[in-house]
Amino acid sequence: MPITLKEIAEKLNISVTTASKALKDYADVSPKTKAKVKALAKELNYQPNAFAVHLRTKESKTIGVIIPEVVHHFFSNVIRGIISEAEKKGYLVIILQSNESYDMEKKQLELLMKQQVDGVLISLANGTNNFDHIKKAIQQNKPVVMFDKIAKVVNCSKIIINDIDAAYNATKHLIDIGCKKIAHFRGPLLPQNSIDRFIGYKRALEDHDMKYDPSLVYLCECGDNSFEEGKINAQQLHQDFNDVDGIFINTDLVAIGAITAFQELGVNIPNDIAIVGFSNWFMSTVITPSISTIDQPGYAMGQTSFNQLYKEIKAQKYGDYVEPETITLKTELLKRGSTQKTICN
Amino acid sequence: MPITLKEIAEKLNISVTTASKALKDYADVSPKTKAKVKALAKELNYQPNAFAVHLRTKESKTIGVIIPEVVHHFFSNVIRGIISEAEKKGYLVIILQSNESYDMEKKQLELLMKQQVDGVLISLANGTNNFDHIKKAIQQNKPVVMFDKIAKVVNCSKIIINDIDAAYNATKHLIDIGCKKIAHFRGPLLPQNSIDRFIGYKRALEDHDMKYDPSLVYLCECGDNSFEEGKINAQQLHQDFNDVDGIFINTDLVAIGAITAFQELGVNIPNDIAIVGFSNWFMSTVITPSISTIDQPGYAMGQTSFNQLYKEIKAQKYGDYVEPETITLKTELLKRGSTQKTICN
DNA sequence: TTTGAAAACGAAAACGATTTCGATTTAACC
DNA sequence: GGTTAAATCGAAATCGTTTTCGTTTTCAAA
Numbered sequence: 208m209p210i211t212l213k214e215i216a217e218k219l220n221i222s223v224t225t226a227s228k229a230l231k232d233y234a235d236v237s238p239k240t241k242a243k244v245k246a247l248a249k250e251l252n253y254q255p256n257a258f259a260v261h262l263r264t265k266e267s268k269t270i271g272v273i274i275p276e277v278v279h280h281f282f283s284n285v286i287r288g289i290i291s292e293a294e295k296k297g298y299l300v301i302i303l304q305s306n307e308s309y310d311m312e313k314k315q316l317e318l319l320m321k322q323q324v325d326g327v328l329i330s331l332a333n334g335t336n337n338f339d340h341i342k343k344a345i346q347q348n349k350p351v352v353m354f355d356k357i358a359k360v361v362n363c364s365k366i367i368i369n370d371i372d373a374a375y376n377a378t379k380h381l382i383d384i385g386c387k388k389i390a391h392f393r394g395p396l397l398p399q400n401s402i403d404r405f406i407g408y409k410r411a412l413e414d415h416d417m418k419y420d421p422s423l424v425y426l427c428e429c430g431d432n433s434f435e436e437g438k439i440n441a442q443q444l445h446q447d448f449n450d451v452d453g454i455f456i457n458t459d460l461v462a463i464g465a466i467t468a469f470q471e472l473g474v475n476i477p478n479d480i481a482i483v484g485f486s487n488w489f490m491s492t493v494i495t496p497s498i499s500t501i502d503q504p505g506y507a508m509g510q511t512s513f514n515q516l517y518k519e520i521k522a523q524k525y526g527d528y529v530e531p532e533t534i535t536l537k538t539e540l541l542k543r544g545s546t547q548k549t550i551c552n
Numbered sequence: 553m554p555i556t557l558k559e560i561a562e563k564l565n566i567s568v569t570t571a572s573k574a575l576k577d578y579a580d581v582s583p584k585t586k587a588k589v590k591a592l593a594k595e596l597n598y599q600p601n602a603f604a605v606h607l608r609t610k611e612s613k614t615i616g617v618i619i620p621e622v623v624h625h626f627f628s629n630v631i632r633g634i635i636s637e638a639e640k641k642g643y644l645v646i647i648l649q650s651n652e653s654y655d656m657e658k659k660q661l662e663l664l665m666k667q668q669v670d671g672v673l674i675s676l677a678n679g680t681n682n683f684d685h686i687k688k689a690i691q692q693n694k695p696v697v698m699f700d701k702i703a704k705v706v707n708c709s710k711i712i713i714n715d716i717d718a719a720y721n722a723t724k725h726l727i728d729i730g731c732k733k734i735a736h737f738r739g740p741l742l743p744q745n746s747i748d749r750f751i752g753y754k755r756a757l758e759d760h761d762m763k764y765d766p767s768l769v770y771l772c773e774c775g776d777n778s779f780e781e782g783k784i785n786a787q788q789l790h791q792d793f794n795d796v797d798g799i800f801i802n803t804d805l806v807a808i809g810a811i812t813a814f815q816e817l818g819v820n821i822p823n824d825i826a827i828v829g830f831s832n833w834f835m836s837t838v839i840t841p842s843i844s845t846i847d848q849p850g851y852a853m854g855q856t857s858f859n860q861l862y863k864e865i866k867a868q869k870y871g872d873y874v875e876p877e878t879i880t881l882k883t884e885l886l887k888r889g890s891t892q893k894t895i896c897n
Numbered sequence: 898t899t900t901g902a903a904a905a906c907g908a909a910a911a912c913g914a915t916t917t918c919g920a921t922t923t924a925a926c927c
Numbered sequence: 928g929g930t931t932a933a934a935t936c937g938a939a940a941t942c943g944t945t946t947t948c949g950t951t952t953t954c955a956a957a
Contacts, residue, residue, distance in 0.1 A: 228916085321602060490835050
């Protein structure tokens with residue numbers, strides 16, 4: 208049904224070769240024939256068969272993205288950033304969701320390799336502690352860029368924020384407003400982000416002569432950063448201590464859960480306990496009190512990730528090697544209601 | 553670099569033909585050769601060249617999805633539903649975002665056609681009032697399924713909810729709890745959803761002997777269903793009337809904006825004004841008061857949409873025609889804080 | 898031993914575009 | 928007119944797989 212080069216060539220009594228070259232402005236086609244071919248191509252609305260082009264050129268103008276969770280304010284912003292940049296360069300974006308599962312992530316990466324995308328962007332699942340699947344992809348010369356949830360041991364470009372610094376600033380903010388006993392909801396054990404945010408929290412305490420107390424750090428049993436986790440941890444903390452006056456929480460969603468629980472328990476936020484979250488979800492601006500948080504630039508991260516990947520795709524196409532880069536994006540502390548105490552202490 | 557059939561064939565001193573057939577369990581290959589080929593293929597980790605397969609089979613095992621906005625609770629749920637079903641059938645999903653713009657939507661559909669995806673799922677942009685691009689795709693025998701934001705005049709399968717009924721129920725709920733003067737924030741003029749929700753609102757009023765008053769319907773100038781829109785409309789309504797005691801609002805996000813504005817104005821929700829939203833965003837459960845709303849099954853809509861598209865892709869592959877279907881998914885009214893009045897009137 | 902059918906294999910033509918390289922035509926100059 | 932260089936063109940190989948259809952081999956029945 209669709210028009211092929213062959214048909215165009217036949218109608219004009221020229222060879223397929225010439226038709227092809229005419230459309231691509233080769234020097235060895237006369238202006239006259241070029242004009243004729245182009246005119247007819249336009250008239251018939253000729254579209255080169257993508258599959259044939261891919262087979263010859265060995266590229267598909269498509270990249271794959273693997274993320275833990277699509278329905279997620281931060282990640283959907285990243286996706287938007289990726290798509291917007293990719294579109295500018297004529298690339299399409301395949302999205303896969305690992306559901307924070309290592310097995311799925313592995314399977315999906317293999318699927319992308321099989322479908323021969325030109326490159327892969329990946330943000331690791333919480334469950335991933337083996338990186339052979341990624342190393343294997345890199346070994347097969349497939350450009351791979353990791354973003355946000357990365358593995359330090361894998362030798363590829365990485366687009367991240369400085370979680371340690373950001374957590375440090377968040378915690379310092381609590382100290383600055385006068386909190387004396389600061390807890391931390393740190394989320395799951397594994398991903399580097401959790402670890403780094405924990406480190407930043409601890410370092411801020413130590414730098415300000417507040418001793419670090421492991422019993423003030425609440426883990427997440429469920430494995431995900433959920434609203435429920437915030438509620439449960441808040442209730443637990445309420446039982447354990449009555450003198451905690453500040454919490455640095457891993458994620459805004461968890462913070463919202465915590466605030467909800469505290470409100471039910473009659474704890475006033477921020478006067479009894481001040482809270483700083485992380486990520487700047489939209490929700491944090493509209494809840495009462497609004498949540499002080501770290502703005503995590505998802506959209507920019509998506510853009511930067513694609514552009515880095517694009518650079519590497521181009522490089523490897525022309526056979527040059529580019530040294531993997533680690534790009535750190537800026538975050539910002541947003542001071543809002545959950546840390547604006549109205550009574551002096 | 554990657555292994556090809558030819559290499560396998562050479563190593564085993566058989567023809568490419570036999571190797572290919574062995575891997576696909578053709579009857580005219582002896583069990584012995586089959587075993588040998590399969591073993592070697594596994595050993596060398598042979599992956600068929602996807603581009604070559606696509607060229608031969610004329611299918612790419614890839615579908616395209618065009619949605620107005622990725623960062624959106626409902627749509628990201630739809631995406632998740634699509635991806636999860638697609639994966640089961642071995643399909644990859646390309647996501648494109650129209651930003652509610654007709655021009656982008658058109659360009660993107662053309663891009664997908666050029667890249668020869670096997671089918672397209674699309675939810676229309678608010679700005680789209682010309683459907684030739686979609687009709688053209690259908691004419692070229694590309695399976696297309698529309699979901700949520702559809703155009704009635706296009707002859708293809710559609711996966712929707714019954715916006716009229718849902719809006720009717722939402723409005724009726726306000727009537728049931730005793731509201732006497734019910735306003736409506738209807739969002740942008742154009743998309744069918746807005747129209748239908750408005751119709752449901754109006755019908756509910758008329759069925760319950762409450763006269764419909766156009767001045768109680770607030771449009772959206774900005775063109776999108778935003779938090780800001782909710783605030784502005786709420787402020788305007790507060791100026792215009794002091795006896796409105798219920799509002800049916802097009803979208804939860806707008807409802808949240810409205811609630812925020814009302815709280816700043818000292819209007820009590822739900823006692824002064826009861827509010828019903830639409831879509832059941834996660835946010836609606838955690839805000840105070842929690843918002844009564846219509847649960848819109850995004851995940852199921854994604855699944856259903858893909859499965860319908862899959863059916864049509866299969867059908868057209870084998871040359872049969874399937875009559876376009878319109879599937880209506882169930883919605884549910886969720887009664888929450890924003891309609892639970894604590895004082896009698 | 899011949900015959901015939903069934904089993905096993907492979908040559909070759911697709912799929913549609915790209916690109917190399919050789920062939921032909923045209924134009925230009927002496 | 929003859930020679931040469933430049934301008935145009937096209938045959939054919941290639942990308943890797945699939946599939947048709949004809950060929951060879953095998954083996955049991957006659």
